[in-house]
Amino acid sequence: MSGLSFAFASPAILAALILLPAIWWLLRLTPPQPRAEVFPPLRILASILKREETPARSPWWLTLLRMLLAALVILAIANPMFNPRTNTLSSGGPLVLMIDNSWASTSDWDRRVRTTDALIDDADAKGIPVSIAFTAEQSNDATPSAATAARDKLHAMNPRPLVPDRQRAADAVKAALNGSKPGTIAFISDGIEAKEKDDIVSRLAALQPSELRLIEGNGNDILAITGASNNVNDMSVTATRLNGASPLHLQLTAQDNQGRPIAAGALNFASGQTVATGSITAPFEMRNDFARIGVDRYANAGTVHLLDDGFRRRRVALLSGQAADEFQPILSPLYYIQRALQPYADLIQPSSADLAKAIPQLLAGNPSMIIMADVGRLPQETYAPLQRWIQNGGTLIRFAGPRLAAAPADDPLVPVTLRQGERTFGGALSWAEPQPLADFPSFGPFAGMPKPTNVLIKRQVLAEPTPDLAERTWASLADGTPLVTEKQMQAGRVVLFHVSAEPQWSDLPISGDFVEMLRRIVQLSRSGGVNSAETAAKTAEAMPPYRLLTAKGVLTSEIGSARPLERSVKGAPAASFDNPPGLYGSEEGFTAVNVLGPGTALKPLDAAAGTVLREGLIGGEAWSAKPVLFTLAFLTLLADSLIVLFMNGVFSRFGRSAKTAAGGAAMLLLALSVATFLHPANALADDTKPGDDTIYSRLDKTHLAYVVTGESEVDRVSERGLAGLSDYLTYRTTLEPGPPVGLDPAKDELAFYPLIYWPISATAPMPSNDAINRIDAYMRNGGTVLFDTRDAINTMGDTSSPGPNGQRLQQILANLDIPALEPVPAGHVLTKSFYLLSSFPGRYADSPLWVEARQDSRRDSNAVASSDGVTPIMITGNDFAGAWAIDQNGSPLLPTVPPDETQREYAYRSGVNIMMYMLTGNYKSDQVHVGDILQRLGQ
Structure with missing residues (x-):
């Protein structure tokens, strides 16, 4: 494939351009302009015989025109050619094709498939083997x-919603070559660096092609969208390009x-900006219902961001070891927690100060989280229900204080073993100064947060050193002392x-970092609360794939070879071959x-x-x-002829003004010619759209339409078949359809036709994405497509292993949003x-007619509202x-199989019923109830 977009089919002819100077010299002369002479004829004759005339010079602009x-x-x-292709593959070894089929x-x-097809054709022409x-x-x-085998692999492949693993593919190519040198390596890349310092080009060059x-x-x-954050007033969305x-x-x-x-927002990139943040403004209750965020007009897995339980509002119960002071609320241990979590959670407090009554009361409300501020010893009867609640999925947050510092060391609801008493910084008996915080570790909910610079810790409770203390520490002081610890139950x-919830022990409660830390821990909790041990067991296990994201950004229930997602608190889960993008879990709860x-x-x-030779994808033929x-x-x-006639006085009888008009017309003609040359694509492209006459002819009558497959015999049968059905409709019904219309779904307007007949052929070209998208929009807007695989004679009713036409239909339907189907x-x-x-026979009678499965109107009142009960698809x-x-x-x-004119009659009747169904919808279904309605009215 040549990197040039322009070439000459016969470049040797261009050598004639060196003759242009000679042509310039020859064209400089023109015959003299005729001159009028006064009678008598003898004087004219004498003048003509005696005068020796000298030719006049041609004007420079006329010479330039002739040049x-x-x-x-x-x-x-x-013969200049645009978008030419030349077979320049190296014959020194096999052609190696490495293709990014990422999101x-x-x-x-x-275009990538067409580009690869062209390279495979070049290799086929030279007899070069292909590695792909x-x-x-x-x-x-x-x-x-x-x-041929490489071409089959190419057409069987589709994009994946993953980041490419080029190292794995390069290793496979290297192993397949087994030390032999390739001829040409063509890396058809998505242009994105897959990882830091992606050296794939160097690795391919090391194969010495x-x-x-x-x-x-x-x-x-x-x-792509890379993140979303549910803020106080809006949802912020980060994207990169x-x-x-x-x-x-x-x-x-x-x-x-x-x-x-349910909501919309905007995201703007400035010139030169590759990362930007937009927002979606909506009430918090509405933002709690967000399940996915997408970018309009971009349909791929990168422009879709899935949201899970981590973005929903939680119910958080608050407990304090001391009563709230109504006159000085800022001294209350719960005051700062309430202010920090109020925008993000539903806060509930017990009606009784008795913990033996308050804790069961809170647990009955099924909270996602319980926060205890300076609660030391709990009533003995509350430990068991609290432990069961935690084990079933609850999250308990405790804040230190004088009561917790004096609590027993064997408290089962503390993540680490605590030393008795508290540690004081900067006191009379302490050599240490108040401590700042250290950088947050790379795991845990605080990963990625900047280190707080304005927070000092003055007092804390200490943890006894244990081998696993570092693994349980989510935040620590500058001297390494744990500040926030955690334990899984x-x-x-x-x-x-390890500090109190009010600013007596530290500056943390009055800092913005306190709000963010609590918010992140809240998001780790279960959004729906904790119901039972059975739910907890499911939550603790690895989460199976629930809905997976396709490369086009559509959620599907087909999970393929995806494996369950292992739970981890070390940051957001990353997409991989084993865990492709999607939702993992169940309808009750999932992780995105x-x-x-x-x-x-x-x-x-x-x-x-x-x-490296850099090229672009094939853009056109x-x-x-x-x-x-x-x-x-x-x-x-x-133009030259008109100018010469004008100069020789042919137009002199029209007067001076006519001469000026003729000269202007000639120059205008020349300008139009140059403009046409500068825009050859406009002169050749067939982008004409149906005119008014075509639209009126489509609206004047109902036309049966069929999809043109490109195979002459299939299209001929489709056209004659719809013509036969149109005649039958004219004879047997009041509907008089016009002539059948062949359609190209990628270009033609589809809204004129209530039904489109699509004969499926495995040997016809695969429809383009534009065609499939337009068919999808046509069905969403109330149209119906009748897919006919025409292979009932081959399958004989066996749908377990579809034939070639059935497989092609599956490929087409894989890109369409179709409802559940039933015979x-x-x-x-x-x-x-x-x-x-x-039954609905055609030329064969063994295949059922599949339509949209009927919905239960009690469960789905909008099931038939959009199309009056008409199925958008028939198969x-x-x-x-x-x-x-x-x-x-x-x-x-064509004869029916078996030959039976009665079967053909019923085939025509099937077509009539289908057309009446398209035009009247569920009208006939409503008439069934007329008797009951009249009976009730009579009563």
Whole structure:
């Protein structure tokens, strides 16, 4: 593949351009302009015979015009080609293709496939074996093989919602080559640095290929959401992009668990900015229902950020070891905790100061968390229920104080063993000064927070040193003394702040870091509270995959080879081959795994190492500029002729003004020709849209439409089949359809047609993403697509192993948002919309007709509101068009299997019922209840 976007098919012809100076000299002369002479004729004759005339010089602009004419002819014969391709693969070894099929390749995956297809075709033409590996696959068989096998692997592959593991793919290629040197290595990259100091280009260059090519897109559409934070007044969303050359304004949409948009916001990138933060403003109760945040007009896994229980509002119970002082509330141990957590949680307090009554009362309210401020010894009967509550998933936070310092050392609700008494800094008996905080460790909920600079600890309770004390410490002082410790108790945990909850022991409660620390611990707790030991057991176990994210940013229940997610408090879970992005857990509670972790910034891949040929993806098909150049040459010749006629006085009878108009017209014609040459794509592109006449013809009558597959025989049968059904509808019903219309879903307007018949063919080209997206929008807006695999004769009713057409249909439906399907049940509107039918045969009769599964109106009142009960999709294998197809004389085009004209009659009746169903919806279904309604009205 050539890196040039322009070339000449016959470059030798360009040598004729050196003759242009000679042509310039020859074109300098023109015949003299005729001159009017006064009668008599003898004087004219004498003048003509005696005068020796000298030719006049041609004007420079006319000579330039003729030079342009000669140059256009020479260039047209040389046949310039745009987007040319040349087979320049090295024959010194196999062609190695390493392809990034990551989340960032989703938007231009079709172009990547076309680019790779072109390289495989070049290798096939030269008989070069092909080794192919994909960087977002867990395993690769990169053994060099025939081009056909590589092409099959390519078309069976799809983008994955993962960051590429290029090292794994490079190792697979190296092992497959087994020491032999490759010819050409083509790395079709997404352009993103997969890790810090990504040296994949150097590793590929170390294989010593004859040439190394790096093929990338422009990166303008690559961006991702890397984090979301539920703040006091809004939800802040952080995003990063690869190309920050120009400003970018994005719309954010927040959706609930049902996929319904419930709030919107904005995110703006300034010029040169690659990381930006936007916001979605909504009430806290509404933000609690956010399930995912996406970027409008960008459909990939990177632009979707999944939210889990960590973003929901918790119920937090508060307990204090002393009564609140109503006259001096700032001295209360709970005052600062209440102010810190009030924006993030529902706070509840007991109605009794008796802990023996207060604790059971709080536990009955099923809180997510209990906070005890300076509570020392608890009533003995409360330890057992508190321990069960923690083990079932509850979170207990305790703050130190004089009472806790005097509590027994064997308290089971303390995460570490405490020394009796408290440690004082800066007192008369202490040599130590008040201590600041140390950096937070890389694990625990405080990971990533900056170290507080304005907090000093004056007093604390000390922990006895144990071997696992460092692992349980979430925060410590500058001298290494633990400040916040934690202990897991089955599904729950106990957390201890070794300082008090009021500012007597430290400055922590009056700092902003105190708010953030409490908020992060709250998010670790279960949002729905703790219900039972059974729920706790499920929570403590590894969480199975519940819903996984596709590369296009759609949640699906197909979990594939995903493994359960192991619980960890060491930061957010990272996506991997074993745990791809999605939701892990169950409907009762889940954890979200996103493509990119917090703080990630997209950086371009560094390809400075080694000699690398950089290329772009294939952008369009090659086309010749020869017709345009010949057209311009003809227009230039016409302009030259008009100018010569004008100069020779042909237009003199029209007066001086006419001469000026003719000259202006000639110059305007020349300017239009130059403009056409400067924009050849506009002259050649077939971007015309249906005019008013076409739209009126579609609106004037109902037309049956079919998808053009590109296979002449299939399209012919589809067209004749719909023509036969149109005739049958005209004869048997009041509907008189117009001629059938063939559609290209990627280009044509689909809204004119109530039903689109799509014959599936495994040998036809796979529809583009644009076509599938437009079909999806068509079905969402109330249209219906009838997919016909036409292979019932092959499957004979066995749907366990679909044939080639069925497999192609599965590939198409994998990219569509389709509802649950079922065979047409008894009593369905389709069975009685015009004729009474019990089956829906076509050319074959063994395949059922699949439609949208009916919803229970009591559970889903909106199930049929959008399309009047009409299914957006139908699937059959009975080859309806083959049974309906007629020739020009009205005779059947294809026989039924088995040959039976009664079956053909029922096939036509099936088509009539389908069309009546499309046009009337659930009208017939409503008529069933007329008798009951009239009876009730009579009563």
